[in-house]
Amino acid sequence: MTVKIAVSGKGGTGKTTLAGLLIANLLKTGKKPVLAIDADANATLHETLGVVPETTIGDLRETTRKNIDQIPTGVPKETYLELKVQEAVTEGDGFDLLVMGRPEGSGCYCYVNSVLRKYIDVLADNYPFVVMDNEAGMEHLSRRTSRGADILLVCSDPTVRGVMTAGRIAEMASEEDMNVGRMYLVIGRVPAGAVGLSPAVQDAVARTGLELIGTVPYDAGVEAVDIAGGAFVDLPADSPAMAAAAEILERIT
Ligand SMILES: Nc1ncnc2c1ncn2[C@@H]1O[C@H](COP(=O)(O)OP(=O)(O)O)[C@@H](O)[C@H]1O
Ligand SMILES: [Mg+2]
Known part of the structure; x- marks a missing residue:
């Protein structure tokens, strides 16, 4: 059984940081191998993992689309794409990383896309844990992966506006039939020394109806590692x- 955890939320709320921290914890507790998926077009998850990806699914999609006639004869197109997906994986210590890269442009990518999606799913099934970092908004969760997450963590900063935005993102996730299993709120970048969330933020959390599954304090160590x-x-x-x-x-x- 694969547990697929996706991290979403508005920009700058600490999504990539949370995804990186979750992966680091899974590795430290021996829950490996982990498949890390970076679904943000501006990919940064690899930086929290200390690897440099060479290629992306987006690049693979473009080159395949352009050279579809040059696939060696005798090799079924699907088999070729399955191999390419495997080649796009960056191997790390206890984890593998798949970077989605640039989003689909216009034009018909239907066949290549659906085959790529299928083999990303086939790949994901080999791991006990998949952690996916998304870009701001929800569209990529549906568009780029055929299957929803078991657990969606919606990130917010410790502000009323941030929490209300997280609530709307969660609403979209449930409305759009994304097949998300469970959804939780995470409040990140909580100022060091804060005794808790302000009453106004607590009230906003209650209004979203989301369960606050945890908070992540501002951590100078995280900033130092980033620098x-x-x-x-x-x-x-x-x-x-x-x-x-x-x-x-x-x-x-
Ligand atoms: N808990 C934290 N402690 C310290 N710095 C943090 C923390 N969470 C996020 N940051 C910093 O805030 C910035 C934005 O975080 P990031 O995870 O990239 O957000 P997002 O992926 O949502 O855009 C980064 O520079 C990151 O280092
Ligand atoms: Mg990010």
């Missing part, structure tokens, strides 16, 4: 953000 270009697995054991992500994982899995 140094390191990986989150190298964060110190007492990192508050890592501990917060560990608690979230505990609650959702």
